[in-house]
Amino acid sequence: MTIHHLNCGTLHPPSQLLVNGRGGLTAPATLVCRCLLVPAGKYWALIDAGLGMSDLRDPRGRLGDTFLRRVRPALDPEETAIRQVQKLDIDPHDVRSIILTHHDLDHVGGISDFPWADVYVSRKQVDLIIPVLRRDMARRLHPAxxxxxxxxxxxxxxxxxxxxxxxxxxxxxxxxxxxxHIDGHCAVVIDREGRSPLIHAGDAIMDARTDLFGGRAPLGLLAFQYKTRTDARAWKESRAWLKECVDEGIDVVCSHDPNPRITGSH
Ligand SMILES: [Zn+2]
Known part of the structure; x- marks a missing residue:
């Protein structure tokens, strides 16, 4: 079973040192938007969707000025899931399902490139956006x-x-x-034959090296995680649970850590 790791949106927030934990204070950091393309019988499933073609065509309308200014996405069409699927010689229509960890704009934009796909997401997440976007979510969730x-x-x-x-x-x-991280945020667990499962932990962790193995997380990234979480206790519990999984040899990857091989056996 080949699981493809796709970076569907490079992000360049300020300060490599404060976000990546190394390099220059004023140099731009690099984060990715990791999506996974997973075989599902005759078809394929996409886990998270990153930024999509419509986001790139209308970044201000779809992503908003704050996001563009703060995280400075590369906005490269070659990074969209649909382009990468085509490059792998997979018919995009064979991507029949998309499973979202959550609806933040850097995870959901690509779904409009696969309008035929069923989009699985926790009921709690859907309740945030349907029928009316909850007010406190207006900054991070973009109905466009x-x-x-x-x-x-x-x-x-x-x-x-x-x-x-x-x-x-x-x-x-x-x-x-x-x-x-946000109400209804989920991990996606992929069963692998003859191996331990792989967990895509979404934004529950952002720097696996320190979030799961101790040590000092880059300060800027930690501050960002504190600022965006909606439930501090649940956030801590989720991370403790992930740590238990890792301790038992289960592989965990997350959305934004540029390191593709993070834990366990891989
Ligand atoms: Zn994110």
């Missing part, structure tokens, strides 16, 4: 990104996986509650 009326498939987390609310969405994929 789902104005094409996606085929939402809200997921009720009625099962459990390793003691957390969860729900299987296909033979090898399941959403697992990983709250704290």
């Amino acid at each position: 990104q789902w104005s094409h009326t996606p085929q939402w498939a809200p997921v009720d987390l009625l099962e459990t996986w390793r003691s957390r609310p969860a729900r299987r969405v296909s033979d090898q994929l399941r959403l697992v509650a990983l709250d704290g």
Whole structure:
């Protein structure tokens, strides 16, 4: 089973030192928007969607000035999921499902490039945006990104996986509650034959080296995580749970850490 790691949006917030933990104080940092393309029977599933072609065509309208100014996305069409799928010689129509960790704008923009796909996301996340965007979310969630009326498939987390609310969405994929960063934030767990599962932890962690193995997280990144989390206690619990998974040899990757191989066996 080949899982493709796609960077669907390089971001360059200020200060390599404060965000990447090395390099110059005033040099731009580099973060990625990691999406995973996973075989799903005859078809493919995309985990998170990064920035899409419509975001690049209308960055101010779709992403907003604050995001553009603060994180300075590369806005490179070659980084969109749809271009990368085509480059892999995969018919984009074969991407039949998209599973989102959450709706923040750097994770959801690419869904409009795959309007035929079912978009799985936790019911709690869908409740934030439908029918009316919750007011306190207006800064980080941008309805323009789902104005094409996606085929939402809200997921009720009625099962459990390793003691957390969860729900299987296909033979090898399941959403697992990983709250704290934003209401309804989930991890996506990929079962792999003959190996331990792989967890895409979304934005529950941002610098795996320090978030999961101790040490001092880059200050700017830590400050960003504190600022964006909506539930401090749940955020801490989610990270403790991820650490337990890693300690037991389960691989964990996250959205923005540019290091593609983070933990466990890989
Ligand atoms: Zn993010």
